[in-house]
Amino acid sequence: MEVLECINTKRSGRAYTDELISQETLHNLIELGTKASNGSGLESWGFVIMQDKAEIDSLSERTKQYLADNLEKYPYFHQYESWLTNPKFHVFNHANTVLVIYGNTESHWHVYDCSLAAGNIMLAAHSMGIGTCWIGFAEPILNTKEFKKKHGVPEEYELVSTLSMGYMKVALPSPKRKKPIIFNK
Ligand SMILES: Cc1cc2nc3c(=O)[nH]c(=O)nc-3n(C[C@H](O)[C@H](O)[C@H](O)COP(=O)(O)O)c2cc1C
Secondary structure: OOHHHHHHHOOEOOOEOOOOOOHHHHHHHHHHHOOOOOHHHOOOEEEEEEOOHHHHHHHHHHHHHHHHHOHHHOHHHHHHHHHHOOOOOOOOOOOOEEEEEEEEOOOOOHHHHHHHHHHHHHHHHHHOOEEEEEOHHHHHHHOOHHHHHHOOOOOOEEEEEEEEEEEEOOOOOOOOOOOOOOOOO
């Protein structure tokens, strides 16, 4: 897929087939992620690949429960209260692959680095027919000491991006956006 077409047609994909993304493809996508620009050349990113469906399902339930019980701490999630209490809602869109990107806080630039890596990965995945969706809901649970320890993430790394991933069930229409604000015109 040509790069401008890729940028112009990429959407958040939330409906996936059951086909599992191979480790080879995931490693390829991660490497493409690390081609992103990064502050002071420090490459502050680190990755966790999750493909254990039972773990992903259980993390979805824990996230919903935790957020529903602690909504006062997360004003930006208030609008989603009914989702969090809906038994049908799955935080990771029923994906069988979730990729988590952590940034090394020793670099001032880690949030930018990891966000750019996530952007690369989402676009590269789109060009391969793989849908991705950034899952902001996952932040509180996947950034805990307990989760990081289980997956070998050093303490100085903090979560920046979580992506649910899978081969797209159906193609989505291109994104629609408001006219950009250009302040000096
Ligand atoms: C920082 C960030 C957090 C997001 N969190 C979620 C999320 O938790 N769940 C979800 O379904 N989509 C999430 N999204 C996807 C947005 O809802 C989506 O990008 C937006 O509605 C525009 O749609 P599009 O990506 O299909 O063009 C998130 C996107 C970003 C960049």
